[in-house]
Amino acid sequence: MPRLTVAQALVTFLARQYSERDGARRRLIPACFGIFGHGNVAGIGEALAGPAGAELPYHLCRTEQGMVHTAAAYARMTDRLSTLACTTSIGPGATNLVTGAAGATVNRLPVLLLPGDIFATRVANPVLQELEDPRSYEVSVTDALRPVSRYWDRINRPEQLPAALLAAMRVLTDPVETGAVTLALPQDVQAEAYDWPAELFAERVWHVPRPRPDSSAVARAARAVTAARRPLVVAGGGVIYSGACAALRRFAEEHGVPVAETQAGTGALPYGHPLALGAVGVTGTTAANEIAAGADLVIGVGTRYSDFTTASGTLFGDDARFVNVNITGFDAAKLSGVQVVGDARESLAALDAACAGWGTEPAYRASVAELTERWAAVADRARHADPEARPSQTAVIGAVNDAAGPRDVVVCAAGSMPGDLHRLWRSADPKSYHVEYGYSCMGYEIPGGIGVRLAAPDREVFVLVGDGSYLMLPSELATAVAEGVKLVVVLVDNQGFASIGRLSESVGAQRLGTAYVDRAGGRLPVDLGANAASLGADLIRVTTTAQLRAALATARAAERTTVVHVETDPFEAGPDGGAWWDVPVAEVSTTAQARTARAAYEAGRKVRRTHRVAGDLGDPTP
Numbered sequence: 001m002p003r004l005t006v007a008q009a010l011v012t013f014l015a016r017q018y019s020e021r022d023g024a025r026r027r028l029i030p031a032c033f034g035i036f037g038h039g040n041v042a043g044i045g046e047a048l049a050g051p052a053g054a055e056l057p058y059h060l061c062r063t064e065q066g067m068v069h070t071a072a073a074y075a076r077m078t079d080r081l082s083t084l085a086c087t088t089s090i091g092p093g094a095t096n097l098v099t100g101a102a103g104a105t106v107n108r109l110p111v112l113l114l115p116g117d118i119f120a121t122r123v124a125n126p127v128l129q130e131l132e133d134p135r136s137y138e139v140s141v142t143d144a145l146r147p148v149s150r151y152w153d154r155i156n157r158p159e160q161l162p163a164a165l166l167a168a169m170r171v172l173t174d175p176v177e178t179g180a181v182t183l184a185l186p187q188d189v190q191a192e193a194y195d196w197p198a199e200l201f202a203e204r205v206w207h208v209p210r211p212r213p214d215s216s217a218v219a220r221a222a223r224a225v226t227a228a229r230r231p232l233v234v235a236g237g238g239v240i241y242s243g244a245c246a247a248l249r250r251f252a253e254e255h256g257v258p259v260a261e262t263q264a265g266t267g268a269l270p271y272g273h274p275l276a277l278g279a280v281g282v283t284g285t286t287a288a289n290e291i292a293a294g295a296d297l298v299i300g301v302g303t304r305y306s307d308f309t310t311a312s313g314t315l316f317g318d319d320a321r322f323v324n325v326n327i328t329g330f331d332a333a334k335l336s337g338v339q340v341v342g343d344a345r346e347s348l349a350a351l352d353a354a355c356a357g358w359g360t361e362p363a364y365r366a367s368v369a370e371l372t373e374r375w376a377a378v379a380d381r382a383r384h385a386d387p388e389a390r391p392s393q394t395a396v397i398g399a400v401n402d403a404a405g406p407r408d409v410v411v412c413a414a415g416s417m418p419g420d421l422h423r424l425w426r427s428a429d430p431k432s433y434h435v436e437y438g439y440s441c442m443g444y445e446i447p448g449g450i451g452v453r454l455a456a457p458d459r460e461v462f463v464l465v466g467d468g469s470y471l472m473l474p475s476e477l478a479t480a481v482a483e484g485v486k487l488v489v490v491l492v493d494n495q496g497f498a499s500i501g502r503l504s505e506s507v508g509a510q511r512l513g514t515a516y517v518d519r520a521g522g523r524l525p526v527d528l529g530a531n532a533a534s535l536g537a538d539l540i541r542v543t544t545t546a547q548l549r550a551a552l553a554t555a556r557a558a559e560r561t562t563v564v565h566v567e568t569d570p571f572e573a574g575p576d577g578g579a580w581w582d583v584p585v586a587e588v589s590t591t592a593q594a595r596t597a598r599a600a601y602e603a604g605r606k607v608r609r610t611h612r613v614a615g616d617l618g619d620p621t622p
């Protein structure tokens, strides 16, 4: 019976957990990020500094929110087969986790959060940073993590730890339930000693299953698929997490079904494949959106059908039927689809076999090729610019895509860039496009880039970050520099919110508060390049496309984290795919701009479909 503190037991346990899928075994939690305060330094801090910590390397980050983004990006890069632990103090350290936790849970990515908490014995309460709720001493700020966690627990006694740890590991490694997992650790309990059962510290392997779909569900799906003339696959992040890209390609090629991609599914089918339509939805291409509008059957694989994917319910036609392949019944049931609940790779293989001999007409495939070519010409123009002039944002994207090797990764999350990237980036590899667009959290970019690079040190990482997003978490540049995690950060500075500025204008809000200017509307004496350099990054400033291309080559070859600072025009927009997005506009207003916007809004929402047509055509006759 080893006698250890709760924190020592926790750290020892975490170092001995493994995940396994397809015979490959890896550490489930290979490292711990954190920031110490009085709520964790004596417990978790002492444990990590001691013998237990030798197996769980510690990385000091600069913000708690940032470290959760790092852990989520790490999990995404490893197909959810491993993640990082995040330790914080009590109070603000704990609540700073909430945004990152929500992002991880929305994106269905495992992260392990270990916030400190107020004394379980309450003898020293109110402790520094304690929220005192007059209704109950039971309430603490870590309760704020409950709705954004897929498993949440507070360890009030050492005896509670083993069961909580096992439950936490199960949720982290269960592709159906995964998301943020929180174990709140009262600071007194962390330091308390207990005689643990030795078997708690044995190596444990968490087998990540590939559930096969129900055979009658596959038969129903095949009946719907083989009755279709204009089918379309919408590939979501689940395709990539499952490692189902080859199965998807086989299915598409066997049956001549084109594939469109969500943000998380981008790269599922490489750019240039004759059936690859690229980005779909609000951030989609004209090619994918036209095929989507005419599709009689949509096969959604590993997608949660966000409003960006369905264009707020306006993208797919009235009579479109849906077949949904998903690991969770929750997503599979959306849009009245035939529910094929299972692992994407296994389900696609089963559907492929059940659809043997069926395929689309050559004329349909030819229309896919024609639409794709037409979009490629538009994209080519947007991606290139006069080498001696200031680049447009789309030319910045073209330059970064050209500078990146086929396995390099682009990271982005918020602003106007995710849309331009989704439409214009050309992925050769399913792991090369990393845009966090489930939570689209400003500030994700740099810490996300750290997580990507830690998970895949053999790939160069290009972080594309707007000035607004940069200002939210520039602090994590200091983490990248300190930890020797090399990034190429392209800081696209347009003095404010190009995205929300455009949106504001279109909804009658007059661009209020969307530009970084002084009270008189003048340019600010703010120098983000100098800020990046002050945090320890190498800085290259560029003003032309030619300089940008040269700087990207230098930065890619460099050993140190390099920030390339470029200014762009916030009023210049790239080509778009013509899809609608539901952002409700003021129903009454004194301004003509808002009234015009309201009229356009009402026209737009008229075409919303509810998709209540059952995808199910019944069971095939045997």
Ligand SMILES: Cc1ncc(C[n+]2csc(CCOP(=O)(O)OP(=O)(O)O)c2C)c(N)n1
Residues within 6 Å of the ligand: 414, 415, 416, 417, 439, 440, 441, 442, 443, 465, 466, 467, 468, 469, 470, 494, 496, 497, 498, 499, 500
């Ligand atoms: C944390 C957070 N706050 C607010 C928003 C809403 N929002 C979306 S994009 C955006 C502006 C982003 O500015 P910037 O990074 O400069 O990109 P740009 O729009 O200029 O391309 C804002 C405020 C968000 N996505 N995340």
Ligand SMILES: [Mg+2]
Residues within 6 Å of the ligand: 415, 466, 467, 468, 492, 493, 494, 495, 496, 497, 498
């Ligand atoms: Mg900006």
